[in-house]
Amino acid sequence: MAAVLAGIVALAAPAANAAELVMFTSPGCPWCAAWEREVGDAYAKTDLGQVAPLRRVNLHRDDTAGLDLDRVVRVTPTFVLARDGRELGRIAGYPGESHFWTRLEQLIAQLKKQPPQNAKAEP
Numbered sequence: 001m002a003a004v005l006a007g008i009v010a011l012a013a014p015a016a017n018a019a020e021l022v023m024f025t026s027p028g029c030p031w032c033a034a035w036e037r038e039v040g041d042a043y044a045k046t047d048l049g050q051v052a053p054l055r056r057v058n059l060h061r062d063d064t065a066g067l068d069l070d071r072v073v074r075v076t077p078t079f080v081l082a083r084d085g086r087e088l089g090r091i092a093g094y095p096g097e098s099h100f101w102t103r104l105e106q107l108i109a110q111l112k113k114q115p116p117q118n119a120k121a122e123p
Contacts, residue, residue, distance in 0.1 A: 019083045019111055021052040021104070022067065024059045026076040031094040035077055038097045048104055051111070052081055081107040084116055 025032045043049040057065040059076055068086045079091040079100075089107040094100060 019052040019081060019088075019108075021049075021054050022065045022080045022082055023054055023056045024065070024073045024076055024078040024080070025056055026059050029076045032077045035094045035100070039100060048101075048108055051108055052104075079104070081110070083111065083114075088114060 023032075023035075043054050055065070059073060059078075063073060065080070066085065067080060067082050069080065070087045070090075073080070075092050077094050081088045081090065081104075088110050091100065091103045091107070
């Protein structure tokens with residue numbers, strides 16, 4: 001039984017050097033609902049969604065999502081791009097689908113510029 005639980009936890013944990021997009025939400029947030037309608041179902045099917053899988057977090061239950069954040073999350077939705085548990089960038093709010101995708105592409109581009117914390121420097 002313990003081995004089964006350990007396997008489940010390992011599958012749920014992000015892989016080393018893996019990026020994730022953490023969406024901070026709150027109950028009744030109309031902008032969160034708009035994002036879910038316009039982007040939510042499609043996100044995981046996109047190339048960007050493959051690079052940074054989505055994890056939804058209720059801001060009122062977990063204000064850090066276990067991440068080392070650059071600053072406090074104050075509005076919902078807030079999308080935090082993280083790698084190795086550290087924030088690389090964020091999108092605060094949701095002013096529409098095209099803005100979201102454009103801004104996310106910019107954030108994902110940062111992944112290539114910033115090596116993982118445990119990566120060895122090239123000579």
